[in-house]
Amino acid sequence: MTDHNHSDTLIPDEGLAPASTALPTADVLEELATPPRSQWRDVWDQFKTHKGAMLGAVLFIFIVAAVYLGPYLWTIDPTQIDIRSRNQGPSFAHPFGTDQLGRDIMARMMSGGQTSVSVGITAMLLALFLGSFIGVVAGFFRRLDGPLMRLTDLFLALPLLPLLLVMMLLFREPLSAAFGLERGIFILIVCAIGITSWMPTARIVRGDVLAIKEREFVLAARSIGTSNSQIITRHILPNVLSPIMVSATLGIATAIITESALSFLGLGFPPDFPTWGRLLFDGVDYLQQYPERVFWPGLAISLTVLSVNYLGDGLRDALDPRIRGR
């Protein structure tokens, strides 16, 4: 991290006399005695005070761990069909019960969660990359600002859910033919969500870049002959990291919800390939007899999104220097 992050705290007060003439007060001496704190330490301290955010972070880490590490402990194959023990209620052998083909629901929840969480994170990364790139370019190069922001406005005016559905319908076959069924649909869903959700990030990042670009340290960097690409990567990007991080958390939440919605409408992954949305969709057929089959995947989706939202909320507070001081 570069020094420029500290420009908020390091600029001396205007009223302060030069250090050589002023008597060092006890306050200043004490300040000099304590070692300097890094910005991330401050952020972490502020983050810790937000109970909801801490809870959200713990919950999210727990869900991700359960989904990725769980299959090592719970070794039943999610696709193993055991027709004799179908439609069972919760028991020690199957804590969440079994479905209409006797597949273990807990194992299916884990493998479904892997897909949902990886789709969420990958789609978020794609959207974040697109959004930050367009935002930085639009904010930094004045000539590109107009066209790029018009493009963002146009994308914002597109009806996203209908378009996503149309994309899923139209590109499903060719992509699954090219990359294999599951991988093809994974790529399709991630790209579709990424392409349709970068706009808010781009707008926020552009606004911040516009403000930061005018600051003295950018001028200083330019005056010693730093190239544009270096100014962007070394001076601008670290300073717009906080809005990017906040929209990253919110991006995971929307991506998971969108993927589940697509699966729920029957346009996501193929039926034998579980995701949380797909499990929910399959459970709706047995709503009357086994309502718990709908409950578990729905709860998993909601808890993940809730934890990520709280995480983002706390992160926003922690990364905002105006709030952090208080």
Place this chain on the structure above:
Amino acid sequence: MLNFTIRRLILAVPTLLFISLVIFLLLELAPGDPMAQVPLTVPPEVKEKMREALGLGQPMHIRFWKWIVQFFWIEPQVLVDAMFGTTFSEGDLRVISWQTRSPVMDIVVQRIPQTLWVVGTAYVVAILIALPIGIYSAYRQYSWFDQMGTFVSMIGFSVPPFFSGVLVIVIFSVQLGWFPSIYDTTLVVNSWDSFVLQLKQMIMPVMVLALQITAQLSRFMRASMLDNLNQDYVRTARAKGLSEYTVVMVHVLRNSMIPVVTVIALGIPAIFGGAIITEQVFKVNGIGQLLIGAIQANDLPMVQTLTFIFAVLIVLFNLIADVLYGILDPRIRYD
């Protein structure tokens, strides 16, 4: 203001044209064949004729132009004809659905009332709930009411409609048996009993949609109130000896409503999009379900038209929000 409105209206034309082009190209460049469902026993020359009958024989730009003409010139004429009994559109070719072989717009017009009823009621209910919650949460910031409001709206954000919808079906129709889980569109309200039935079947979809909207609106209302509550003019109003009610409900509320009103306007098209899922859950046969059905049946003209209607709604309400902002807030001058 009028100048601004006219300028925005003119700017909306290229936006809409671009969006229609995007939708058209997306459908066009997608490697799917509308003839894929036709049995293999049909000879190729017959298939070619069928293709031409669907209007697929011509080059891309001509078909785009034809679609534009049909949508912007012929369909409005049909509307005028239907309203005033004139015959402007006689003999003109309309956008035809591949599923039903009937004009797309006729089907859309049949479906819109159901969507409007459910979505519109949900929006009104949500506004009526969200505004008081937002006002009181801001007035008593960090009270238990405010904390509860924050938590409930977080849940409203996080629980997707396809889960909350299914959940209320499990609770209220499977377990308790209070409400029907399927929306009956053929119900004609002509007596007290049928009115009660209509009310019963609307409660659940409205509840699910309203929860989401309330979550967003109440947070926004709260933030907007908080921005205003610490302003100087509030202190002045209190110093003048105005009652607390007048200060909050007249002075602060009126100023806080400016951004909230525009957000309400901006949210309307998003609600139409979000209602796709809710309609699917409760089997309301509105335009959302029409879209899903058309997508599954590969009915491209229908998909194209519906997607474009959603786009028109977004552009229109963006425009309305901008104009409203200028009207409500005299400090904002676009000219």
